[in-house]
Amino acid sequence: MIYQIPFIAVIGLIAVGMYAILFKKNLIKIAIGITIVESGVNLFLITLGYREGGVAPIYTHLPPGTNIPEGMVLPVPQALTLTSIVIGVAVLALILSLIIKMYRKYGTLNAYEMRRLRE
Amino acid sequence: MKSEGMSPIVQTIAGILFPMVLIFSFYVIMHGHLTPGGGFQGGAIGASAVAMLIVALGAKKINDMVGEEGISSFESIGGLVFVIIAILGLFMATTFLSNFLVGDTIFGKIPPFGSNSGILNSGGILPLLNIAVGMKVIGGLSAVVLVMALATKEEKK
């Protein structure tokens, strides 16, 4: 049980991000919570493919004496994580642009007051 | 963020550092099939170099030199090159996005099995796709930073 610490770290990150999304009123804090959940999911994808005592799966200047299939880390989860990081950046850019336009129209950043000013 | 840029010391240092960071990002993009790196990582380094220039010189001066439409068309050219190379794989070989340059003249040497020092001539269509994705990421992230820096300045005047 003590050697599964990276999975416990993933659960901690997702819990902190979910608390910020559910219980906060400021719009910028909700956007930061979305980013923290994204970071937790990326960490989970990378730690799924780790082998004990392995090196990176690159053949240029390998350290001598590594077994070819059993001494290397899996390459497929790293490819999925790369795609997920770029999509997270694109979604964060759109969220922040919409927050700027909403602040110009309503004058406040409180998510509870914006529901009642229907103008 | 002031709209006239920062003091002359910061402008001189940013002007000296900008070509070095740009050349480093081109190195990471071009050696994507030999060392860790590739299109997305090198594109992020190049976009951070352009963002340093925007902060140091002011957004209005950069908008007069290169408009936001110039950077946005740079991104569209990268996307077009990616799709054209993928469709060429359909005409010259069997499927969409197939590796039709392995074994041929331009990028087609096959490296020997096991640990070796890298050969730049190898890789098939991988270096061309790396260049296309690098152009797309540099153009896209620089355009977002420039447009946001211009839009948050009109309220203060």
Add this chain to the structure above:
Amino acid sequence: MRKIAGAIAFVIFFAFLLFSMYELHEFGKPPSDMDDYIIQNAQNETGANNAVTSVVFDYRGYDTLGEATVLFTAIAGVMILFRRGKDEE
């Protein structure tokens, strides 16, 4: 009222995550048949030394094409939101 419902949903979600952690494999020994094939045959079929780049662009090229489309759409959305008229104001 809203905070009580939120707290109950949060506790249920957190307990579900904790109980499903025991069903995963051990930390250092993943089951891998597809990745052994990719590590052994990436130099012959692709011609590149880097196994991660050959997975991103050759064995899984459709995912990279879809991600380039998502990046293009998000940046087009940002440019539309901040468009200025031709010196009207």
